[in-house]
Structure formats: C-alpha cells, structure tokens
Amino acid sequence: MDSTITFTVNGQSRTVTTDPQRPLLDVLREDLKLTGTKYGCGEGQCRACTVLLNGKSVASCVTPVRDADKQTVLTIEGLAQGSQLHPVQAAFLEEGAYQCGYCTPGMIMGVVGLLSEKPKPTEDDIKTRMQRHLCRCCGYPNLTKAIHRATALQQGK
C-alpha cells in the first residue's frame, strides 16, 4: 500500500507517494533522479549508498523510505555550495582519492557524517568508521590521505 512521504532532501522539500518499504536508495535514485548515491551490495556491507539522515550517515540501501518521512536527507549532490566544493570533496579531489570513483560519494558522505558527529575524531574513530566502507579498487592509501586532509581542514589546520 502506497504512502505519502514528505522529507527534506538537499535542502528542498520533496514528496513521493510510494511503498514505504522501498529502500531510501531506490527512491533517491529512481524517483528523485539523485543517482550520485550508489548501489553496491543491498545489505549495508559496502556503504557505497551512504547518505546523511538527520546528519548521521546511514546505509540507504537498508533504510526503508518511511524512516525518512518528515526527516532531513543529505546526499552527495547536496554537498557543494554552487561551484564551491565541500571541504571533504575538495580533499578527495586534491589527494586523487578515487580510481573508478564508484565508492567515492559514499566515502565522502561517510567522512562528512563522521565529522558532523565528531568534529575532532581520533585515529581510532576514523579507522572504526571507515572500516565499513569498501573500495574495490583498493585505493585506500589515497583515501586515507584524503580523510586526514579533510579532518585537518575541518579543524582549521
């Protein structure tokens, strides 16, 4: 049975009428055409689908869209301010933290989520959080550099 879901996505109020069980990922990609958020596994094991729900990073592939009703969602498309990249995006670009780039939006959202929850994350915080994210190209060295650069930028270093 369809429900009407109203939520704020990247600062805009959006309404969809759909099955409330559908994954948030599918609604973002198929209904709102926000395809920057990626499917990687459908089980929350790779985090390519990471978005922020009320500021916290979640795996949108295992989040039913009803959980987003009347809530706030931020996706990779909502991060930059016009042509001005978000500092985490800029850090990834600077460090070449991508190979195929398919994990990149989820990684970036994961770092943004971490920094919004813990503005001064410890090395352990970073390791524990980012361990959830998969990069099959195994571009972890550059990703690690980018995460540290982003963390430093956040702290104004």
Add this chain to the structure above:
Amino acid sequence: MNIPPVQPEDEQLIEPVGYDFGLKRRAFVQLLGAGLLVAVSATPALAQRRGGRGGGGPGNIAARVHLGKDGTITVMAGKVEGGQGARAELSEAAAEELRVPVSRIQLVLADTSLVPDDGITAGSGSTPRTVPAVRHGAAAARELLINFAAKRWGVEPGTVQVQDGKAIHSSSQRTLSYADLAADEEAAKGLDQAVPADVALTPVTEWKVLGQPTPRPNARDLVTGAHQYPSDISRPGMLYGKVLRPPSYGAKLTAIDLGPAQAMKDVVAVRDDQFAGVAAPTTFLAEKALDSIAKTAKWEPAPHPASKDLFDYLKQHVPGGVPANPFADELSHAKHALQQTYHVAYVQHAPLEPRAAVAEWTDGKLTVWTGTQNPFGCRSELARAFHLGDQQVRVIVPDFGSGFGGKHTGETGIEAARLAKAAGHPVSLRWTRREEFTWAYFRPAAVIQIEAGLDDKNQLACWHFININAGGSGIETPYLAGKHQSQSVRSESPLRQGSYRCLAATGNNFARESFMDELAAAGGVDPLEFRLAHLENSRLREVLETAAQRFGWKERIKQKNPKLGIGLACGTEKGSYVAACAEVEIDPAGKQIAVRRVCEVFDCGAILNPSNLLSQVQGAIIMGLGPALREEMNFENGEVLNPNFRRYQVPRFADVPELDIHLLNRPNHDSAGAGETPIIAIAPAIGNAVFQATGVRLRSMPMRLPA
C-alpha cells in the same frame, strides 16, 4: 617507438552466456503489459551520430582526432575507463602530440558509433598499443597544421613550430590554430587521409605532458556525484528490470506461470525459452513481480561438484589425463629432488558497480549503455543474440565502476534488451550483489604441480610445471633451468570462468615463487641468492635487488622470530617486472596472518603517468591480499554459499600494510601496461614470509594457517 602487434586474445578468457533470441523462438514469448504501455516518443539516442567508424585498424586521422571550427579538439578511442586510468593516459597521449594542455582534449571513449575499434580493454594493452595509436593520430593532425601553415605563409614547414595548439612562424610572428585548419575546407580534407605510418612521435626526452602526474580529467564529477555510471543512465519512459535466475547451477526451467506478475499494475513479464524476467516502473516492484513468478517456476536440477572436492575434480577432468614429467630420469639423478602441488581457489572480481545496462530500441535499432571492457565484442554479442547486423547495434560505455577483467561479456546488455523489447520501453537492469557473486564469471581455480631437481651446485637441473585449468599467463619460468617445460592443460570448470587482473599469472607466480623458496630451503641457500643465481634478465634482477635492498633483506633474514616473518618474490609479465618483500605477523595463537609491511619495486618501462601508476600498484598489492589470505568461492549443490561481502571478505582499510613502493622509470624502454603485473608478487611473498617465521609451508590460495 615500436607498436607491438595486437596479440591474439589468448590471454583473455571470455565465456559469453550465449543468449539466442532468434525468430524461431517467438512462439515462446509471452508478453504482458497491463496499464503502463503509454506511447512515449523515444528521443534518438544522440543527435551527433556519425556512424561506421568501428572498423578497426588505424583508419584516417579524422577517426582519431576531430578538430572543431570552434577550437574544440575531440579525440576518440575504443578503450574504456573503469578506474585504471585510461582516460587520463589517452588524454595525455593526444595532448602531448597536439601540443596542447590536457584540459583542451575532449576524449570520447568506447561508443561503438563514434570511436575506432581499439579492441578489448584488457591484457594491459591500452598503454603499449592504444597510447601509440592515439599519439600517431594526434601527431598526424599536428603535421597537417604545420603543412597548412607553411603553405599559407609560403615558408618551409621546418620553420613552423606548434606550441599551445598554435602553429607559429616565429620570425614573422604569425600564428594559425587547429580551428583555422578546421575552417579551411581544402586543408581540412587532409584529416580524411590515413594516418601516415612514419609520422614522427615526440621523443621521451622532449615529453612535456606524458611522464607528468595527471589526474583523471573528469575527477570533479566523481566527487560531486555528477558522473553517470552505466547504472545511473536514465531514459524517457525507462523501466527497471529483473531476471529470473536458476536456484542452482545448470538447473533448467521447465515451467513457469507469469500470471502473478501480469496481475500487477504496470508490470511487464516475459519468458523466452530459458530466459524469464520482468520490468516495472521501480526496482522494488520489479523484485516483487519476480518473486511472484519465481514461486511458480519448476526447475530440473543438474548435478554439480562442491568446492570442497574441487581440486580432485579438476585433476580428474583433464582430457587425456595429466601429462607425465618428461624429465623423470633427470629428477631421479638430482642432488635435491622436489615435487609439490599448489592450489588456487576460484575468486570473484566483485566490482563495486555490479553489471548494469540500459537498453533502448528505436526503429528496430538497439542502443545499449553498459559497463563492459569489451565494447565491440559486446556489440557483436548483442547482434548475435537478436539476429541484427553490427550496424544496427550501438554500445556506449560510460566510465564504469571497476572491472578487473570481470566485465568482458555482454549478458546484462542482452538481458536488458530482451526486457526492453518485451516492454516497448527502455529498460535499466542492474545485477544484485548476489547475482554478481553467482552468475558473473570467476578467476579460474587451479591445481599446479611442479617437479624440479638441483645439481650439486644448487643449480636447477630440471624443471617441470603444469597448471591444470587456469591457463598459461606467466607460466614460463624466468629462471635458468637445465631441462625445462611449463605447460597448462584444460579441465572441466564447474564454474563459469574468465579473465581477472593478470589471470593465471597470479597463481603461476604463487606456485613458482613458493616452490623456488622450497628449493632454496632444500639446498640450504638464501632465497634471494638462490633466485639471483638463476636470473639473467637484468630488469628482473634490478627490481629484485632494489626491493631487497630497500627492505633490508640481507640483515633481516638473519633474524629468526616465530611471530614475525619476511619473504620475497618476483616475476615478469606483459613486459613489466615486479619484486616484493613482505613482512607478516603471526598472532600469539599461531592462527592468523597479518601483513604488516610490503616493499614493492615495479618497472614498466617509460612511465606515462606516475600518480596513476602509483595508484595502480597500491591497488594491485592491496587487492592481491584478498585472494592471498581470504577470498574463495564456496559452493555446494550448485549454490554459492558466500554470495555477499559479509561472507566473501575483500580487503578493507584495516588490511592495508605499510607500503614502500618504488617505481623504476625506464625512459629508454617502451611503456608497458601496469594495472596487472603488480598483483603477482604479493601472495608468494606472504607465503614465503609465513614459512620463514613458522616453518609451515602454505600451498593453497587463500593461505590459512592450520587450525
């Protein structure tokens, strides 16, 4: 620079699904579409279709370089970008020869209606073959500009130089651009000439763009989410598809009732012989519809061996049996005779973007956007499946979410096209992770048997090496050996198998380099000294000696520590050379292996893009940790037991060792591809390090210490 001839694709293992949706099967098609089939005016795929340039061969200059009157420079190549760096490298190649910055190059990759057929993107072929082809085309365009300018100014071509995209006559301070050339009707005709074979390429010593670290030109779109991967492509009226998969390998569909799916609003369902699938306005609805018909499906199962019996099965299914060692006599006279068997499990590429395609039919012509490494091969597969001419099929490959040799075939495009045909709408089909882990293909498993003997000087007197099932990549030993033979023999693979980063070279090097260590131990010789005593190739010697020196091998090998071991390995494949030293830590219980440090030295000739090369080497080493230590497909009764990232554990952040990577630049040597070979040394270096610490020899990939 010599362009090596295109190799026969014997190092690529391509096993298409072999769909055939011929007319004779029309009778089986059951088409359903409840309310959704409103007419949509399908917009033609792209207005700028130019048609028919996929014929292969060097072709004319215009097939490679298009000069716009507005100053745009468009370069075309049949290669794909899957994260390995082709887009940056080919842009650099064109920019270098055209004398423009990389940012001026608009590079069109892998659209079969627009680009030359440069073959499959595999076997490390883009660097040695496509880079020179692009450079030749671009250099020919540059020469045209010089001749055009010289003619117009009435000066000698030798007095005209090209800088920053302009022909310059410095004494008279006149300039002409590529746009001027394009605007001159007569001069522009020159672009229709064949690329002259003798056009001069820029010598390495004068490179300004090649050899420089160059980021991927569309990198910004990757960090903003703007880049559209194949699974992101959207077309007007597009539906989302799902395909019914058998419950086990080899099972045949004998009956199915499409009724439950038909009853769902806006759902299209189709069965065509063994193919059954659905399309719906959302993936969620398509999944529901598929579940509803899956419940009605009747299957006839087929026997299938279990992974626990795999290696016996492979040995037993060699046609004519496993050949005997022709050097049995030499072996019996050796001072030290050794024979060992090594095993390599099936592994999966697990590209983060699963197979995906969007198919659209327009007036009987088919356009497919898909993530494949083989665009023209995929076009042929589609044409065969639907009984079309090649020119009626267009394959477009957007930069996609990794392949590692796992995307050589076109089944997803065919499936999407079959659904689109039934639906009368474009269809997007993206495989699930479970489908990818079950119905994609796998790196071949192998049983490798080696027998060798040492003489009284600890030199290899005889060497016999057999790879059962996985193939012959990297099978020839680089070491001096008296009588020697290395061969691969076929078997019957229980799983669909295909290429993978370096294919069989990883298993062959694992076995050979582990065995070399075993021989060194038998002879009581240091593993490094033992290898050097058998190596003539100076480039292989240099990577090995450099790695050993950077790692501090000679000092460290004297220390014994049961919880900390070191090992080394080297090898050569596809024209490049690699050596790795690894340090492993064994946990206190003696069960877990952790790779703490890796020093790898790599030589792939003249380096084209050092930053991308470093990424490729890092990625290959870390990716190689997976099949070395954890990854293997488990299956039983025709079902994969670990079709997800929870049970099939690929490397993550915490697995990354301390890396010391040294890229040996060889400006005087042709550039070899570099995305593959750096993976071959890591597994044997780890195994040898475990042995050095524990005395336990691990001969099976993935390597695990006995419980």
